Amino acid sequence: MEIKQRGHLYGIGVGPGDPELLTLKAVRLIGESPVVAYFCKRGSLGRARNNCAAHLSIQHKELPLVYPLTTELSHHSQEYRDRIEQFFDEAAEMVAVELDAGRNVALLNEGDAFFYGSFMHVFLRLKERFDITVVPGVNSVMACGALLPQPLVMRDDVLTVIPGTLDDSAMEAAMAASKATVIMKVGSNLARICNAAKKLGVDDRAWYVEKASLPDQKVQRLSEVGVTKAPYFSMVLIPGVGERV
Template identity: 40%
Template sequence: MSSGTIYGVGLGPGDPDLMSVRADRLLRNARHVAYFRKAGHVGQARAIADAAIPTDAIEFPMEYPVTTEIPLSDPRYNQVLSEFYANCTDHLKSLAAKGEDVVVLCEGDPFFYGSFMHVYSRLHGKVPINVVPAVTGMSGAWTATGTPITWGDDVLTVLMGTLSEDALVRHMGDTDALVVMKIGRNFDKVCRALARSGLADRAWLVEHAAMPNQTVTPLSKVTDVIAPYFSIILVHGQGRRP
């Protein structure tokens, strides 16, 4: 029996209309659909793809064993997640071995800070695997501001809010345009780093980009202490223009 194929399908930033034609076609013909989610939640990827998933598709929700319950610095964090990804991989591999194709839903682009990367690295070279790229969440965010993120020779830097404050300041001071992801509980730290870098007055907070509850707010006017998971901070470049 020939092996089935695992498809890592990027869904884009949130609006189903921003999915690629190929992603939509694969979904509408899928027999097996897998997706990551937090326990007790539908999952953002599943919600985005809802209208395209066949009613008779066999679903495999992959529920994270931890999200913020264990600090990133705790050795248990990587251990628990490693076991989780290994178990997910084993299930997907077993389906492929039976000749079944599986569509794995991925928010944004599968190769851009997504959970699918951890499955891909374990499956690559063992079963046929195909990645369908997509519009990233950050692209949806800067489009929501109505202002280009880069001009001319601007250098764009993407930072994780999980970095130390000093590391954030160092990188912020060495770029023209900026995207900060993984904000959540790091919101105050990121704001302090932006202030130290002299960028706070130019920063924007975009929450739920390309989703029905999208908000776009100058950072100076934000009063929330903790930003939601789907939030991105942007600083637009001011580079060369004709």
């Protein structure tokens, strides 16, 4: 009796938004995979899928994994956590159906698949059942850092990446202990981040970057930002000064 070979899952980082920042390996594996899966919100194909549009054909089976909610509930609420975990359970099983049928799946992920990427939730659920390869991509930190008028880190600078969802005391402590800082998940936390940077006396060298690598990207000093809420694709960066330890 012939045993059917199972499919291989590729977690593909597709970069921050500019389609030219896809790696050659990503393009090849997308082309070779009969199934292309991607996360998206209702009514949208999502940035990861749009990044790769030029490399998709009618021969591909597209598998959208549609988030049940985005900003409708607080991300700190138990209801949100329960619903999003259920969603990732269901998304993993949708991918598993294709893999069990012997079809390779390229699961697209904005930026890098293992850097705050949604792919990791599917990976953790399927890693004991299927062969999985993670393909690195240009992450958002590097895309934003490339837009600054100075290096993000140099010499003995230590870089700290902080989620803006930390409470004020934890955020300030992490920023104070670092020579160079990147703050992600800005959104509604922008005003708090600005206050922390000013309190620590680093607001004069902090930068705000929005929609890096896209035609409507924006780069400005944090002290000059006139809004209190930022879009999802935004980041605050505080470059190091290149000190020797």
